Amino acid sequence: RGNEMTDVLKEFPLLIDPRTGHSLMERTILIANTSNMPVSAREASIYTGITMAEYYRDQGYHVAIMADSTSRWAEALRELSGRMEEMPAEEGFPAYLPTRIAQFYERAGFMQTLSGNSGSVSIIGAVSPPGGDFSEPVTQHTKRFVRCFWGLDRQLASSRHYPAISWLESYSEYLGDVKQWWNDHSDGSWYLSRQKIMDLLQKEVRLQQIVKLVGPDALPDTQNFILEVCSLFKTAFLQQNAFDEVDRFCSVEKQVKMLSVILAYYEKGLEAITKGVPMVKIRRLKAVQEMVRMRLTVKGDELETIDRLQLRLERSIDQIGGIYEN
Known part of the structure; x- marks a missing residue:
């Protein structure tokens, strides 16, 4: 036009x-x-x-x-x-x-x-x-x-x-053509991480159909946690603000680190939920709130900040899991 x-x-x-x-x-x-x-x-x-x-x-x-x-x-x-x-x-x-x-x-x-x-x-x-x-x-x-x-x-x-x-x-x-290049820039973890998050997104579609029929309260915390992680992944990873100084560009290394944190959150959180930890307790952790904002707060050359965030997140979930296990 x-x-x-x-x-x-x-x-x-x-x-x-x-x-x-x-x-x-x-x-x-x-x-x-x-x-x-x-x-x-x-x-x-x-x-x-x-x-x-x-x-x-x-x-x-x-x-x-x-x-x-x-x-x-x-x-x-x-x-x-x-x-x-x-x-x-x-x-x-x-x-x-x-x-x-x-x-x-x-x-x-x-x-x-x-x-x-x-x-x-x-x-x-x-x-x-x-x-x-x-x-x-x-x-x-x-x-x-x-x-x-x-x-x-x-x-x-x-x-x-x-x-x-x-x-x-x-x-x-x-x-298949880009797999080797991405793995070379991500310590060999990119392809496997991508498969894991795609599996979660596929599970989310099936769970959303159940939610529409019977509501979210009918699902156990292990399945509700999948919906929670996928929602966080869409907000913290898939969304991008072209007008933000930090978020308008994302390096390969930062993408891999961000995906690694989200998957670590899923694995540690699921492990804690199976021990009896309520999902609400995990969702309210300070490290989780920082993870949601990491695409906007962490610059491309500050990747060690994401590593420290992942360590804090895993430590916080382990502490809650230890309390409920005892």
Whole structure:
């Protein structure tokens, strides 16, 4: 939309690139074809963007291209196809829609240039299905050709949970490719920790269905504690404030440490609950309140603060568990 592009042109020059300290616009190219422009321009804009990305890639740069949105581009394809009286396919889109989408995404990748340097193009394509219907053709064909999908959740956005990425609908098939890199930067704990927290989130979905039927009071503390840990994980880890000086950027090491603290809280807390400690006692610990705020209070170069927090948390839970055990 024209008014959105006006906001971008006003705000982007004021944003500072954390890598260079200069304006973000120095490394940004905008290709704008708004809805009031000719349909042929909207259809050609996505090819213009990817061609320019390849131009800089061939010079040895690493380029990120954001296409917002491929759904509008597909609508322009449908309109052009209708004017040329081509045979329509599903929902009026041309029969060659899957081919065009595949050709676009297949132009991404890492390569060696003729000069011996390395360059790459990373494509992030935004899909905006009408009414949030993920079964429509553009979304379905896009998911066929890409190996990573971030599904935005309207309910998360309405509850001010940003980024509003659904942890259940989103997926990545690059886990095997990035596993070694992440483990090298996390003492080999990242992959296992990720599996544990994903298992907890899956359990939470099943428990939430029970809660809707019979209420939370029907669940034992061991299961209510899973709901508590998952809620804390969403608040203390998945949420991120782009306007906060500390939280707008999070290093790999800090992410791994934060996840480690949350999992330690779950394991120690579950152990204490099985000894008879009420969940309310664990929830009220001062260290737990500090854990909720750690993404906002701990800077990226203060990782020892998170280590000390984990030690205090484990010691506090052990003390409560010892009292009830005796």
